[in-house]
Amino acid sequence: MGRWEPGARERLQAAALELFATRGFEQTTAAEIAQAVGLTERTFFRHFSDKREVLFFGQQEFLQAFIDGVEAAPPETSPLEVIASALQAAASFFPDERRSYSRMRQSVIDQNPPLQERELHKLAGLATTVAAALRARGIGEPAATLAAESGATVFGIAFTQWIRDGETRSLAAIASDVLRELLDLTGAATASRPFP
């Protein structure tokens, strides 16, 4: 395992997930991950600002897919229709082949509060970025933030369902259903106007 083997980042990420899954996140040191792929601890921290970050790659592309979905919606589309478009675009980042990998990664995250915190932070960052994209389309506040956060919530719930044991529907299909449920929930309330 030479000094200039290519793909150091990717090898570190793969080794990290495997070690985290077998030994646990706390019980795995950054030095061990580095050693597993023939690198030093110092190199690990040159690639990832902290130990948790090694599990959160591909965020940039995922976020971009979301934004692309926003921009793909025709002008004058209602905020939630824009969100629906963004969800479909984002879902394409998780084809069915990736499901078992996602399950493994999520089970590691679910067992470690520090990793959960990082994940929530990433999701919050997503909402912030989407809100900005909505404002760029002329949607005001707090509608933009509400729509963006709702989109993130729907995505989160759909993703959780997608990796549940026995689930076979695509993420896109599930996301669509969950968004529908959100509309029913709030729409039904609005229809009868019980709120003063």
Add this chain to the structure above:
Amino acid sequence: MGRWEPGARERLQAAALELFATRGFEQTTAAEIAQAVGLTERTFFRHFSDKREVLFFGQQEFLQAFIDGVEAAPPETSPLEVIASALQAAASFFPDERRSYSRMRQSVIDQNPPLQERELHKLAGLATTVAAALRARGIGEPAATLAAESGATVFGIAFTQWIRDGETRSLAAIASDVLRELLDLTGAATASRPFP
């Protein structure tokens, strides 16, 4: 400042906020906080599992207020009406006298990603607990989680507005408005049924 002065916890919390606000979170060590109130670093970590936690007290009571609001709603109330009740109860935890304190605390959090992560985690925990309370009322999934997460989102947006410079309305009033906006956003979409 003796070994058995009462209220060690509270004194640590107050000293921590002050030091964080003046020097910054990173630039303040746990030892310094402890020293400021005549205790040792080891004692600090007996009270707070980590350095961030010192800023997140009163969570238990806040969460309880939310749950009380859920349980105060009459049976058969729609999920979002229950959330409206919970929001009003939770808002009572932040009377206007607390606004300037909240502003100071939030400005510290806003400047430190690790603190933001912790805050998001607490908010996510809130949503999880509220969702459980909704399920206990017979509300199914994903409606319970959607409603709870929406409630957390609305609370977050309202709280941000509440501490904004020049804002004078009560948190309860703002939360009510934001919830209304959410209903308009989703209700309008449902009315015209543009989603297949």
Add this chain to the structure above:
DNA sequence: GTCTATAGTGCGATAGAC
């Protein structure tokens, strides 16, 4: 690549409350 500060833990000793 080395060196260091700090977070956070484990364990045993001690000081006071009761």
Add this chain to the structure above:
DNA sequence: GTCTATCGCACTATAGAC
């Protein structure tokens, strides 16, 4: 005496400075 809060010390790993 018991119980609990505090302390002191040794230790590891993270993360950043040099």
